[in-house]
Amino acid sequence: xxxxGGRESAADTAIGRAGTADTATGRGGAAGTDIxRGGAAGxxxxxxEVRRVARVVLLDPDDRILLLHGHEPDDPDRTWWFTxxxxxEGDESREQAALRELAEETGITDIELGPVLWRRYCSFPFAGxxxxxxxxxxxxxxxxxxxxxxxxxxxxxxxxxxxxxxxSAELSVARETVYPDRLAELLDTLLDEGPPSPPLDLAxxxx
Numbered sequence: 001x002x003x004x005g006g007r008e009s010a011a012d013t014a015i016g017r018a019g020t021a022d023t024a025t026g027r028g029g030a031a032g033t034d035i036x037r038g039g040a041a042g043x044x045x046x047x048x049e050v051r052r053v054a055r056v057v058l059l060d061p062d063d064r065i066l067l068l069h070g071h072e073p074d075d076p077d078r079t080w081w082f083t084x085x086x087x088x089e090g091d092e093s094r095e096q097a098a099l100r101e102l103a104e105e106t107g108i109t110d111i112e113l114g115p116v117l118w119r120r121y122c123s124f125p126f127a128g129x130x131x132x133x134x135x136x137x138x139x140x141x142x143x144x145x146x147x148x149x150x151x152x153x154x155x156x157x158x159x160x161x162x163x164x165x166x167x168s169a170e171l172s173v174a175r176e177t178v179y180p181d182r183l184a185e186l187l188d189t190l191l192d193e194g195p196p197s198p199p200l201d202l203a204x205x206x207x
Contacts (some may be wrong), residue, residue: 050121053135054098055085057117058108060145063191064165067178068105073127073158080177081164083137098138104151106163114139115195120180120202127159137180139195181205 058066067081086101088094095113103109118137123130147163166174168191171184180186180202 050132050134052088053085053133054088054094054101055083055135055137056098056102056140057083057137058102058111058140058142060165061143064167065187066106066163066165068160069162069164070160080179082179085135094136095138105149107148107150108142108144110144111140111142114141116199117190117195118180118186118200118202120204122205122207124207139190
């Protein structure tokens with residue numbers, strides 16, 4: 001793990017005011033390996049079904065963001081970093097899905113869930129299929145930096161190789177693939193200006 005400067009961010013202040021965000025309408029999305037868990041059962045190639053996904057932009061007291069390292073199950077050399085999150089299960093809300101997925105993928109439960117930051121649609125191939133996702137990114141804060149994933153599915157155990165806390169400076173010079181696109185820029189803006197209101201609709205990503 002790496003460390004960052006200990007600046008107090010506007011995002012942190014905004015969470016204290018906003019609390020848990022109400023569900024809103026919009027689009028979002030990102031590629032990742034969370035497709036093995038919950039929610040809609042992933043569309044077959046060419047299908048119109050769009051999977052509803054909640055993601056978490058989790059920041060620690062030093063403004064580092066937690067990302068998971070994923071790869072194709074049958075091609076470990078094809079890798080990327082992505083935010084925790086996954087598909088909705090049953091009738092749960094986006095907020096409930098965000099908290100559940102975060103706990104399952106990272107073991108972190110001591111968090112303060114804030115507002116929706118970004119929304120995006122994405123479409124990407126993974127594990128031999130194409131996935132269309134409508135993703136909402138929630139801001140969250142935690143002082144719990146130790147991770148202990150305990151709810152990964154069998155597919156996820158074959159496609160997630162670890163977790164890491166990143167500073168915005170590290171993201172800005174990273175040569176690796178990171179989702180969503182322009183995450184370093186988005187994080188810098190978040191830390192400087194606080195959460196956008198209303199949530200920012202990001203450009204769709206079709207991989």
